Amino acid sequence: MKTGRLVWAGWKFHVKSLTLSGFFLLTSAIQPVIFASIAFFMFKAGAREGTLLYVSLGAGLMGIWSATLFASGGAIQWQRWQGTLELSIASPAPFLFVLLPMTLASATIGLYSLTGTLLWGRLLFGVPFEVAHPLLFLAAVPATVIGLGLLGLVMASTFILWRNANALSNLLEYPIWLVTGLLVPISLLPGWVAPLSWVLAPTWGVRAIRDAALGTGEPLAAIAMCLALGGAYLAIGSVTVRYFENLARDRATLSLT
Amino acid sequence: MTSLRVFFIGGLTSYRALFYWLTPWVYVPSLLVAPIFQILLFAYIGRSAGLESDEFYVIGNALQYAAIPCVFAMGFAIGGERYQKTLGSILVSPARRLPLFLGRAVPVMLNGAFVAAFSLAVGGFLLGVDLPASALAPLALVVLVCAISCTGLGLINGALGLRVRENAVLANIMFGLLLIFTGANVPLDQLPGWMRAISEVVPLTHGIEAARLLADGASLGSVDHLIGQELLVGFAYGLVGYGLLRFLEWQSRVHATLETA
Numbered sequence: 140m141k142t143g144r145l146v147w148a149g150w151k152f153h154v155k156s157l158t159l160s161g162f163f164l165l166t167s168a169i170q171p172v173i174f175a176s177i178a179f180f181m182f183k184a185g186a187r188e189g190t191l192l193y194v195s196l197g198a199g200l201m202g203i204w205s206a207t208l209f210a211s212g213g214a215i216q217w218q219r220w221q222g223t224l225e226l227s228i229a230s231p232a233p234f235l236f237v238l239l240p241m242t243l244a245s246a247t248i249g250l251y252s253l254t255g256t257l258l259w260g261r262l263l264f265g266v267p268f269e270v271a272h273p274l275l276f277l278a279a280v281p282a283t284v285i286g287l288g289l290l291g292l293v294m295a296s297t298f299i300l301w302r303n304a305n306a307l308s309n310l311l312e313y314p315i316w317l318v319t320g321l322l323v324p325i326s327l328l329p330g331w332v333a334p335l336s337w338v339l340a341p342t343w344g345v346r347a348i349r350d351a352a353l354g355t356g357e358p359l360a361a362i363a364m365c366l367a368l369g370g371a372y373l374a375i376g377s378v379t380v381r382y383f384e385n386l387a388r389d390r391a392t393l394s395l396t
Numbered sequence: 397m398t399s400l401r402v403f404f405i406g407g408l409t410s411y412r413a414l415f416y417w418l419t420p421w422v423y424v425p426s427l428l429v430a431p432i433f434q435i436l437l438f439a440y441i442g443r444s445a446g447l448e449s450d451e452f453y454v455i456g457n458a459l460q461y462a463a464i465p466c467v468f469a470m471g472f473a474i475g476g477e478r479y480q481k482t483l484g485s486i487l488v489s490p491a492r493r494l495p496l497f498l499g500r501a502v503p504v505m506l507n508g509a510f511v512a513a514f515s516l517a518v519g520g521f522l523l524g525v526d527l528p529a530s531a532l533a534p535l536a537l538v539v540l541v542c543a544i545s546c547t548g549l550g551l552i553n554g555a556l557g558l559r560v561r562e563n564a565v566l567a568n569i570m571f572g573l574l575l576i577f578t579g580a581n582v583p584l585d586q587l588p589g590w591m592r593a594i595s596e597v598v599p600l601t602h603g604i605e606a607a608r609l610l611a612d613g614a615s616l617g618s619v620d621h622l623i624g625q626e627l628l629v630g631f632a633y634g635l636v637g638y639g640l641l642r643f644l645e646w647q648s649r650v651h652a653t654l655e656t657a
Contacts, residue, residue: 185445310425313433
């Protein structure tokens with residue numbers, strides 16, 4: 140009960156806090172719109188015209204991933220700069236449940252990206268937004284946010300040890316966009332990429348959202364996979380947070396790394 | 397003589413200060429690995445859409461990525477001074493502003509050119525793009541010219557740093573707009589007329605076009621007008637950036653907003 144309250148209060152606080160960050164909002168809203176526009180132009184001009192709604196949804200997910208990644212990289216670093224990391228670690232609440240709302244909130248803020256690209260596509264490119272399975276679509280979106288937020292938790296936990304976690308998060312933006320099939324079908328990529336994509340929540344998240352919107356595939360299975368992976372990330376995250384926290388305490392590198 | 401010292405020693409010191417935070421742990425992922433994945437992403441989208449060859453995306457994105465080191469670093473040249481509390485000291489110094497800021501721009505240009513050249517070489521290698529040996533030297537020139545023009549844009553970003561606290565946001569937006577308007581990923585003739593008109597006056601458009609022609613076997617002489625246009629665009633942005641810098645510096649003094657922006 141206490142844990143649930145902590146996560147809920149933390150999530151609300153971080154959503155409000157991130158909503159006030161012009162940098163975060165602009166990055167969340169503008170970047171995916173730019174990528175969506177490029178993809179719209181490319182598919183319109185190309186020999187194989189793809190479904191523009193397919194592109195629009197993929198670009199929206201790109202934004203959710205960017206927001207998650209950016210906040211995961213910054214979750215520890217921002218606390219370090221503000222001098223609150225030691226206080227958070229020393230507080231009686233497990234650090235895992237201090238960190239978790241941050242990464243979930245950042246993935247939630249990424250919804251601006253999805254909304255922004257869908258509106259942009261509708262207004263400027265005439266992309267119709269007709270959802271084949273509205274209820275499944277409504278289930279797929281939060282499932283994706285949870286899956287991505289929990290993946291962010293695993294990354295944030297490993298960033299406790301590194302001063303330059305933000306740079307590592309920069310590194311992970313394009314590769315995940317590519318290997319999870321957000322804009323490019325995974326079948327076009329080299330064969331070894333497919334198994335890698337299966338363990339990444341964005342792969343299932345985008346599949347769930349697209350299948351629900353376009354009426355293809357099995358959205359329920361993709362939602363289930365996204366949530367199952369989220370559970371696995373939470374388990375991994377709980378171990379890594381504890382391990383890296385102890386390592387940082389042992390080496391006295393909490394504020395110095 | 398003093399101006400030369402400010403230009404060279406000031407520029408070198410600023411460049412070394414950049415590495416206070418730009419360690420290999422930041423440099424390699426952000427400036428050497430990320431552009432390769434940008435190239436791969438767009439090359440695969442291009443394959444998926446059946447639009448252009450891999451060479452088109454390798455050249456377009458490698459050159460376009462020069463914008464990251466150039467636009468961001470020039471922004472940090474101002475933002476970093478403010479963060480270190482040295483901006484006021486610099487702006488009250490009697491040093492002439494032109495050598496002061498151009499000195500900071502030279503290492504940024506060279507770094508931008510290196511990043512673009514590295515991305516072009518590695519991206520080309522990974523996607524099996526063969527560039528003719530005769531095109532390598534002219535391509536190096538185009539890469540340098542593109543870095544110069546991006547640094548001109550970066551100077552505007554740096555100048556706006558006197559007014560805007562988070563000019564990294566601005567740099568991100570500039571980078572994104574260059575991704576669309578320069579023809580790095582979408583052939584210019586596929587863009588609406590008003591976008592094509594804008595693309596004529598943004599950095600990189602002419603450089604990217606020249607590089608693509610060189611890679612297809614054109615001679616340096618046949619693309620010299622494009623290189624000239626690219627340089628002209630770069631100088632124009634640099635001039636605007638410098639003017640803006642002086643104007644906003646003056647404004648900051650008048651309104652006492654140097655540290656509050």
